[in-house]
Amino acid sequence: xxxxxxxxxxITTPRASYEELVKQLRIPKARQRVLRERIxxxxxxxxxxxxxxxxxxxxxxxMSESAAVSx
Amino acid sequence: xxVPLFPVDPEAVFLNIPYDxxxxxxxxxxxxxxxxxxxxPKLASGLPGGERRLDRILSLIQGCRYSIHDLSRVxxxxxxxxxxxxxxxxxxxxxxxxxxxxxxRHTRFLWxxxxxxxxxxxxxxxxxxxxxxxxxxxxxxxxxxxxxxxKDSPSIRRMMAAYRLVEGEVxxxxxxxxxxxxxxxSVFQELCFAALNAAQITSSSEL
Numbered sequence: 001x002x003x004x005x006x007x008x009x010x011i012t013t014p015r016a017s018y019e020e021l022v023k024q025l026r027i028p029k030a031r032q033r034v035l036r037e038r039i040x041x042x043x044x045x046x047x048x049x050x051x052x053x054x055x056x057x058x059x060x061x062x063m064s065e066s067a068a069v070s071x
Numbered sequence: 072x073x074v075p076l077f078p079v080d081p082e083a084v085f086l087n088i089p090y091d092x093x094x095x096x097x098x099x100x101x102x103x104x105x106x107x108x109x110x111x112p113k114l115a116s117g118l119p120g121g122e123r124r125l126d127r128i129l130s131l132i133q134g135c136r137y138s139i140h141d142l143s144r145v146x147x148x149x150x151x152x153x154x155x156x157x158x159x160x161x162x163x164x165x166x167x168x169x170x171x172x173x174x175x176r177h178t179r180f181l182w183x184x185x186x187x188x189x190x191x192x193x194x195x196x197x198x199x200x201x202x203x204x205x206x207x208x209x210x211x212x213x214x215x216x217x218x219x220x221x222k223d224s225p226s227i228r229r230m231m232a233a234y235r236l237v238e239g240e241v242x243x244x245x246x247x248x249x250x251x252x253x254x255x256x257s258v259f260q261e262l263c264f265a266a267l268n269a270a271q272i273t274s275s276s277e278l
Contacts, residue, residue, distance in 0.1 A: 006180065006181070006199075006200035006201060006202050006217075006218070007200075008217055008218050008219070008220050009137070009178055009218070009219060009220065010220045010221075011108070011109065011110075011219055011220065011221045012221075012222075013081060015109035015223075016082050016109065016111070018267065018271055021106075021111060021267055022264065022267065024111065025260050025263055025264050025267075026260070027260055027261065027264050031261075032264065035240070035244075035261060035264055035265055035268070036268050038240055038243065038265075039236055039237075039240065039265055039268045039269055039272060040268075040272065042236050042239050042240065043236060043269075043272050043273070046232065046235065046236065047276075
């Protein structure tokens with residue numbers, strides 16, 4: 001049986017601003033600072049971990065066994 | 072009967088999902104993905120109980136432009152006595168009625184983990200196609216991109232990076248709130264804030 005695709009909506013309205021969305025959450029400013037700093041630190045850590053992998057990707061790779069065989 | 076018209080938040084997405092520990096990852100994926108698509112998740116978990124709870128849930132649905140109904144865990148509860156979970160189908164029923172009466176004010180989406188199961192569990196909905204997330208975070212994020220199409224949609228790689236950022240914060244947010252319930256109202260608010268910041272911080276990357 002063929003599966004049909006569910007319907008989708010195309011959103012063309014501009015995104016709500018960050019400040020507007022934060023305001024809706026009603027989180028005290030001091031707590032916002034703590035949470036924001038944690039996310040920023042986690043992002044820096046993630047970039048640091050990913051960085052060597054990204055550097056690797058720019059290096060020429062050895063051909064995988066299956067790719068070598070297919071040739 | 073004349074139903075009063077509530078103002079509709081054009082970015083708000085009502086999340087009709089199971090509040091159980093097994094669903095935690097997908098719950099986070101919904102929050103993260105919805106923010107990354109420039110929308111805003113709304114949850115009924117923070118609403119007080121009692122007879123007026125249903126009225127409040129209906130008001131919440133009426134204030135949202137969209138709703139997502141994840142029926143992937145409509146099953147018998149493990150704890151005795153084994154009981155089917157009716158809250159999600161009940162809220163779906165409310166939404167269907169509201170959307171039927173006000174098609175320009177509300178659009179609903181059905182989510183499942185398995186193809187064709189919906190036709191079996193709620194055969195009256197035959198003809199309504201569900202988004203299938205296959206029970207995975209990537210499945211939820213990818214199907215959100217398909218349901219809410221924008222020109223500036225983030226890549227799945229970027230969405231996954233934001234998800235990982237928020238997932239890494241869950242334990243600390245729970246510890247700070249002194250609870251293990253990720254669906255608690257205050258925890259939901261902070262997860263939303265984390266997701267919003269994760270969406271912002273990853274949007275400037277080249278992912």
